[in-house]
Amino acid sequence: MKYCLVVDDSSVIRKVARRILEGMQFEIAEAEDGKQALDACSARMPDAILLDWNMPNMDGYEFLTLLRKMSGGDRPKVVFCTTENDVAHIAKAMDSGADEYVMKPFDKDIITSKFGEVGLV
Template identity: 60%
Template sequence: MKSCLVVDDSKVIRKVARHILETLDFEVREAADGREALDSCLAQAPDVVLLDWNMPVMSGMDFLRALGDSGIERRPKVVFCTTENGMAYIRAAIDAGADEYVMKPFDRDTLESKLQIVGMA
């Protein structure tokens, strides 16, 4: 079974994403900020990370940079999931190592298509 780490400071977003991902046969873990997410990835890397941009403690961008610097053996695919929709944000995310980008709010079909693009669905 594929695994996904949902990283978002909103419990509601994590719950919605979990529900969608479980219908797509993912095993789901959650983290409320980038620091929790990094610790989780270092303990056991998921196949894919669904990552929020704006979070307390450690932002999505800071997490992405730290993940790249961590030397993790099997780097998960990273799908940024955020309300930030400017091309500069999207370019910055891709340049920092994100594999794909999805806008909030998202639905099952949208998320599934992004997961297909990164080879995870």
């Protein structure tokens, strides 16, 4: 079973993502911000990360930059999940090591499609 870390400061978004991803046969862990996510990755590196951009303590961009420098941090497929839809934000996410991105709000079809594009399903 593949392991996915859902990183978002919204408990509602984490719950919706968990429900969708568990239905896709992923084992799920959650983090409320980038700091918790780094701690989780240090304990067990996930196969996939669904990552919010705007969070307190450490945003998604800073988390991703630090993740990619960690031992094994190049392995997880990272899908940014954000309300930021301008080209500059998308380019910054992809340049920092994101594999794909989805816009909020999302649904099962969008997540399935994006995870499929990066080879997770």
